[in-house]
Amino acid sequence: MYKALVCLLALALSPALNAASLTIPLEFEFLAVNGEPIGTSMFKHKDNLNLVPGENRVALRYKDLVRETLGDGHSRVNSNPFVITFTIGAEEKYHLAAASAIRDLDQARRFADNPQVVLTDGKGNPMEFAMALTQGEDPGLLERMTGSDGPDLEEQAIAATATGGALAAAADTQSASAEPFKADSKPSEAATAPxxxxxxxxxxxxxxxxxxxxxxxxxxxxxxxxxxx
Incomplete structure (x- = not known):
């Protein structure tokens, strides 16, 4: 009986252990996968996401606390939400990262203004994927309180993971060889979602x-x- 229970437990756990997954570094945040919002917490970072074989749409955001050039302070730097669309097989581990190293506040702001990421499989091989960045600015606190706010960019990105709508349709195909963000691009101000x-x-x-x-x-x-x- 004991051996039978162990075997049943192993069978029950094996799909989860062998499922495909996507891992992200600390400076990125999952928002949704295939139409399902992902709950986040300021106290715990979710860095791993289970995926289904076939096409997957994942909404993310670059969100980092970067040390300022002068003094000991730190600034919060956020990108607009973006959606990546890619096709995978079963039992594979995938990894997403910034296309270029981010070493200081200026680089973080440039990256937030124009995020460029790479997607690799478990062997480190680059994968092709489509990426679309939401356009515009999230409404501020005053606009939210008065009800005069515009479209919520996070909601747009989440919806796009379910429907493959406007964001996915306007996406550009990228790979690990994607050109990194340009050093002379205009820095964006640190944006914090209210x-x-x-x-x-x-x-x-x-x-x-x-x-x-x-x-x-x-x-x-x-x-x-x-x-x-």
Missing amino acids: VTADPANPEAMLKYWWQQADEPTRKAFMSWAVQQL
């Missing part, structure tokens, strides 16, 4: 007050938070 204050949601409140705080206040809070761990 969060509405919700007293019933502690995580949302933390995000909200973090966005309202200036750099010295953020630094003091981070020092306090580390001491609480």
